[in-house]
Amino acid sequence: MSNSPDLPNQSLGILTLGAIGVVYGDIGTSPLYAFREALAQSGADGISFGEILGVLSLALWALIIVVTLKYVAFLTRMDNNGEGGVLSLMALARRATGGGWRIVLLLGATGAALFYGDAIITPALSVLSAVEGLRTIPGLESMSEPVILGVTVGILCGLFAFQARGTAGVAALFGPICLIWFVALAALGLWQIAKAPGVLAALNPMQAIEFLHGHGVTGLFVLGAVFLTVTGAEALIADMGHFGRLPIQLGWLGLVWPALTLNYLGQGALALQALAQAEARGQVLANADWFFLLAPDALRAPLVVLATAATVIASQAVITGAFSLTHQATALGLLPRLTIRQTSAQQIGQIYLPAVNWILLGGVAVLVFAFRSSSAMAAAYGIAVTGTMVVTTCLAFIIAWRHWHWDLGWAALLIAPFLALDVFFFGANILRVTEGGWVPLVVAGMVGLVMVTWLRGRRAVTERSSRMGIALDEFVHALSVRPPVRIEGTAVFLTQDLTQVPAALLHNLKHNKALHRCSILLRVETLPQPWVAPDERLSLDPFDATFVRARLRYGYMDRVDVPSDLARSPGLLDGPGGTSFFVGRSAIRFAARPLLPRWMTVIYMFLHRNAADPTAYFNIPPNRVVELGSQIEL
Structure with a gap:
């Protein structure tokens, strides 16, 4: 548990509910687009049975290896006096190495810079993907693109404008809304799995291995899109100071992971049913918005409303994370001082940074109007997150070796598989740089330039x-x-x-x-x-x-x-x-x-x-x- 004097002594249940609402908002909205985008990379000429199971298997095992094993089982134990996140890991690694290793500062600054790319893309992609669900409601299929974009930007402008008033008053709603959201994910998935139980074959990792072996370069593009299923995993360690390790682990193992697994299986089951119907008509199966089609027509509109609420909460978590990260970066001397306003008399962690808020809104609005659809924007998402994960894994190795005093060989042996997987995912996403992946790299480059200039300038002064x-x-x-x-x-x-x-x-x-x-x-x-x-x-x-x-x-x-x-x-x-x-x-x-x-x-x-x-x-x-x-x- 955090050593913060401002963390109230709450029950485990309350803290777990709070973690579900804040920590898992980002990864919890990935089903809106992750399976659809991964399937789109392999099914341009029609979707086959093997592709559905292969893509689904990759998604499920990414959740198991990256989130469950790496983050929940390992990295949540690597805290700096209760605090987590890339800058907390950097600070812990600097303390463990005596502050003399420049590579530690470089890794921390790189991870922080990449986070800002993620912070701009997450609200734009998640809210836009939810609003696009309006087109799946009977009678609204022909809704025009300008209307979709207008509604999206309106929601985002309202969200960012609300930041100055603080979120303490509405934060109590985050947990219950996200609880309903994850229950809905599980229920929709179970309903479709019951109709096509053959989809459970995707739990066999051989489906993923055979898919990658048989699809060559296309498999790498699919892997880059599959990574969308684990975006938001960094929040598991970044928010440890607010909730503690045990509530975060309980929330994942007891609700979030099962709900996501069932929902992805449900989307795969729906795709298998659609494939059987298409083959019966002698047609090729085209990709679709599988998530919203999980629900019957009568429940489609409530599902869109619930999805929009969930994406707003996910965006709020990222915005709050950007405020907190900027505050930490300023305190650690990586960024110049910025105006910070307290928005809560009870919690010091509730802060508002006007400059960061409006820069994020400007970046989000530009992305929405530049990409115009969640599918076009999805290619830009993975690079920032995979880059941050590579940084986190490298810092984890230094901490295990120098702070925990593990044997160098054993530390390398444990970290190597995680690092290899992160680098593999990063390489798969780099292939999509020309499709929009350059956006977070440019944002990270600009932030990195500011950090380097500020550090060198202060040293020169x-x-x-x-x-x-x-x-x-x-x-x-x-x-x-x-x-x-x-x-x-x-x-x-x-x-x-x-x-x-x-x-x-x-x-x-x-x-x-x-x-x-x-x-x-x-x-x-x-x-x-x-x-x-x-x-x-x-x-x-x-x-x-x-x-x-x-x-x-x-x-x-x-x-x-x-x-x-x-x-x-x-x-x-x-x-x-x-x-x-x-x-x-x-x-x-x-x-x-x-x-x-x-x-x-x-x-x-x-x-x-x-x-x-x-x-x-x-x-x-x-x-x-x-x-x-x-x-x-x-």
């Missing part, structure tokens, strides 16, 4: 500042020779290097000709762990009678509140004259001898200029802040 700075011990010695005017109060100077005099302190002395009775040089650090206990965050190192060096350490999931945590030390901020916080506001300029390529400096200047106000990020009251400007040449 630190290097330039250290060259221009004055050592603290030399500065204190100079003050002892020529003491400045002292005024009452405490001054807190935010800095990254406690051995150097902050630029804001030098500017204050230069312009105001005075120093406070007590000057605190404060460095705020983010540790590679999700939580730090409040009474363990602050450490003080008095330099002399007037200067104190302080460190505030937070976990990457903690809420930063500098004034409150400084006040935990008795007497530190209680002196006469009050406390002022001095923040350096640096302007970036081009240097004669640049530390960065000019194009990278331009990007960094833009990111630096548009980063959120540090005083708001550190939760410092604006009326206690003094900003002093300086220039740094890169």
Whole structure:
């Protein structure tokens, strides 16, 4: 269970129901399109009996190997103080390797960048596939494409516009709605399996092996589409901090996995029945929207409504995940500070990032109008997810070897089959780059460029500042020779290097000709762990009678509140004259001898200029802040 102080002590049943509503929303809506798209790759010239069973067998065994064995049985045990997800794994691996392995940072940044590609595609694909089900309702078969697209974009705009109000009020409905959804999936599947029990032959893995052996390159394209059945598996570890390992495992083994299996078997049974009817008429079987055809005509409209609700919940989970991932990436220094708003007084995890929200909506709307159908968009889906899975497996190997102290050979032996399967799936999806798979790669590339630029830019700023700075011990010695005017109060100077005099302190002395009775040089650090206990965050190192060096350490999931945590030390901020916080506001300029390529400096200047106000990020009251400007040449 998570060490988060904000996780309520709820019963196992409540947590499991919550996990069903949040964790499994994405993978739970895959039956809308996964079987249809996989069958479409092999059945362009007509669908055969062997293709139905072969594709179905691949889908069922992907669920068994990738989700059940890899994620539920293995990766859910690999948590960072209760937290999961690619950045939590990166932080744990960095801690296990002493922070010196650049490959760990590269893997984490790559996985995070790929997630944003997934976050743009998931809402567009899932909601569009549900709305397309309107065409299966009797009387609405001729619904035009502009109407379908309009309804889809309307639902998505409403969803993103609602984010600013927070989801705490409606989140309680997610679990019950998804519970109904999975029960409906199982019931529809059982109904069709009873009509064609021969479909159970797909449970034999030889059907999948024979299909791949007999279809060559086409089999690889099918495998890329089959991967759609396991998209959303990353949520099993990403949301561990909210629900805990046991509720997530119970939700999968007790409900979600059986329901998905029965539904896919039901779609296969329906396809077998349609094949028998087509052969009786001497016709070739064409692909169809197998999911919605599972239901009788009278239940089609309620099924479309339920499917739309499920896809909205799945989209909400991805949006919330994007907010959480961005918050973690900012805390770990991979992205510039962004404006973060709390949307719940009870749960710190309920946050809203306006910039991320509207960028996602823009990307989702572009995808809907560019691809215009869920079938066209499906090709773009798998690459981001398979790439993230490859990253997760590599990090898992490092953690098993360095953190769990497994023997290198045994760790490699266990991880190798999972990695081989992930790479195989990734290769199968790469074949579909020209069909739309380039979209998540472009998105990930753009995010990756921002991360690299921000990391290198911050490192260059630190290097330039250290060259221009004055050592603290030399500065204190100079003050002892020529003491400045002292005024009452405490001054807190935010800095990254406690051995150097902050630029804001030098500017204050230069312009105001005075120093406070007590000057605190404060460095705020983010540790590679999700939580730090409040009474363990602050450490003080008095330099002399007037200067104190302080460190505030937070976990990457903690809420930063500098004034409150400084006040935990008795007497530190209680002196006469009050406390002022001095923040350096640096302007970036081009240097004669640049530390960065000019194009990278331009990007960094833009990111630096548009980063959120540090005083708001550190939760410092604006009326206690003094900003002093300086220039740094890169």
